[in-house]
Amino acid sequence: MVIFRKEIAETGFTGTVIDLESVGDFDDHYFSNDPRRYAFHRATIFGYLTDGGIVQYCAEGMNELPVLVDIINDVTPSLDSPFYALNCHFERGVFINTCSLVPEPLIDVRGRKLRGSKWAIRGRLGIPKYDDPLDGNGDKCKKEWKKGNYPDCLKHNRACLLIERDILLHNRSTL
Numbered sequence: 001m002v003i004f005r006k007e008i009a010e011t012g013f014t015g016t017v018i019d020l021e022s023v024g025d026f027d028d029h030y031f032s033n034d035p036r037r038y039a040f041h042r043a044t045i046f047g048y049l050t051d052g053g054i055v056q057y058c059a060e061g062m063n064e065l066p067v068l069v070d071i072i073n074d075v076t077p078s079l080d081s082p083f084y085a086l087n088c089h090f091e092r093g094v095f096i097n098t099c100s101l102v103p104e105p106l107i108d109v110r111g112r113k114l115r116g117s118k119w120a121i122r123g124r125l126g127i128p129k130y131d132d133p134l135d136g137n138g139d140k141c142k143k144e145w146k147k148g149n150y151p152d153c154l155k156h157n158r159a160c161l162l163i164e165r166d167i168l169l170h171n172r173s174t175l
Contacts, residue, residue: 003150009165011049012165012169016048016050019086019160020095021138021157022142023145025040034093035096043072043098044065047158056157060148072095072098073101083104083106083107085106087118091103109164110171118160118167122136127166127167132160140156141157144156
């Protein structure tokens, strides 16, 4: 089964923030901007924030990953562009290796001014944690998903979407 969650949330921008959670190992033979680095990753959660709402799809176990991929391939073309993510290399790499499409254009919410991890930027800008039970740790999310702790993984993905939205809005306000 694939869990579906939807809630109202404000955006303040045009487009769609996307955030994937995944399982799989990195191929360290390749740099972060090379999609082959993510060849062993498979999307486990597809979350997005657009038009005032957060939508999340979470595969319950490895057998449901193909169902999630079908959902991603069906839903993504209907979403408003541009697309935003914090680590575009990761999102693009997982899309390339998991799905039949890549959302374009895919723009980094950090812009050109901000550097560092999502969690570090969140702290510097005073953005709330949004009740992330995994404290911004994607590797921990992967481990919890494998244990079947889907509620905490969904909370983590939700927090990532809201933090990325806030980083994007911060960048827009400083232009």
